[in-house]
Amino acid sequence: MDQYKLGAKFCRESLKNGGVRIFVHDTLQCTNINLDEFCKEQDNEACAVRINLPSLTICIISIYRLPTGIFFFLHFLRTLLRLENCDNVLIEKDVNAVFNNFLNTYLRIFNSSFPLKKIYRTHYNKPWITTEIKTTCQHKRKLYLISRDSNNSKLKAHYKSYCSILSKVIKGAKQFYYNNKISKSNNKIKTTWDIMKTETCKNHKNKGIQLINIDLKVITNQQSIANSFNNYYLTVGDKITSNIKNDKISLNCNNPIYCFHKNLKIPCSNMKLKYKKPREIEKII
Numbered sequence: 001m002d003q004y005k006l007g008a009k010f011c012r013e014s015l016k017n018g019g020v021r022i023f024v025h026d027t028l029q030c031t032n033i034n035l036d037e038f039c040k041e042q043d044n045e046a047c048a049v050r051i052n053l054p055s056l057t058i059c060i061i062s063i064y065r066l067p068t069g070i071f072f073f074l075h076f077l078r079t080l081l082r083l084e085n086c087d088n089v090l091i092e093k094d095v096n097a098v099f100n101n102f103l104n105t106y107l108r109i110f111n112s113s114f115p116l117k118k119i120y121r122t123h124y125n126k127p128w129i130t131t132e133i134k135t136t137c138q139h140k141r142k143l144y145l146i147s148r149d150s151n152n153s154k155l156k157a158h159y160k161s162y163c164s165i166l167s168k169v170i171k172g173a174k175q176f177y178y179n180n181k182i183s184k185s186n187n188k189i190k191t192t193w194d195i196m197k198t199e200t201c202k203n204h205k206n207k208g209i210q211l212i213n214i215d216l217k218v219i220t221n222q223q224s225i226a227n228s229f230n231n232y233y234l235t236v237g238d239k240i241t242s243n244i245k246n247d248k249i250s251l252n253c254n255n256p257i258y259c260f261h262k263n264l265k266i267p268c269s270n271m272k273l274k275y276k277k278p279r280e281i282e283k284i285i
Contacts, residue, residue: 008032008047008062015041020062022049033059042148061112128177129170136166 007024018041024030033048045064050057140162147159178195185191211220214228 007049007060010036010039010045010047012041012045018042018045018064020045020047020064022047022060022062024049024051028053035061126174128173130173133166133170133173136169140166 003026004023007022007030009021011019029052031050035046035048039045048061050059143159147156182188182191211218212225
């Protein structure tokens with residue numbers, strides 16, 4: 001990056017596609033703050049710089065936090081509070097002023113560590129996912145976090161076996177739910193088609209033709225659109241017949257191949273007929 005230098009960074013060693021960095025403008029003086037002892041790959045990754053201005057010193061922290069790594073992150077937050085300079089807190093003699101200064105410092109660190117983030121939840125309609133299956137999925141997540149940081153081959157094999165069994169349970173629950181739905185339905189064919197549309201994500205309703213352009217006029221009235229289609233299909237046969245009658249094609253020709261080639265509007269190569277023997281025809285049949 002032009003006119004910027006790397007102020008601080010944290011890179012993953014065992015995992016890919018992660019880490020945090022802070023770039024500082026070349027005109028600013030900065031000092032790297034080592035936070036490696038407080039970091040854990042994929043759970044809590046952070047780096048920090050101290051920027052020295054003529055009248056002010058600013059500390060900037062860049063943090064990546066896994067949504068499920070809240071416990072380790074709280075430990076990191078407590079560590080930041082212990083490292084915070086409390087001179088501006090204790091400089092006051094009034095108890096209320098001391099408390100307000102401490103509260104402002106705490107809220108500043110808390111809000112920077114837990115920024116407001118909008119989350120859009122997608123509601124999946126999966127009635128076969130029961131409470132027991134949800135609990136099993138949560139246990140699977142815990143097993144993943146344990147096996148991810150462990151080198152125990154037995155633990156990793158247990159996690160893979162657990163995932164395989166869970167997949168079969170979910171598949172069986174889904175199949176049982178659909179079979180039960182079809183068996184209780186009064187119209188089994190319609191219910192089967194509804195299930196197929198849901199699984200293939202084609203469960204949308206066709207709104208039909210909303211407008212049509214006839215002679216450069218846009219028609220939106222449904223009755224007028226229906227009448228236009230009826231008039232077209234009622235008159236299309238007569239138009240084709242009249243075109244055939246008006247087409248001056250000479251059919252008085254002794255050679256049918258020559259006649260076909262002469263009257264065909266699309267150019268094509270000459271066609272020649274070859275005599276075939278009965279034995280050759282029998283081979284083709």
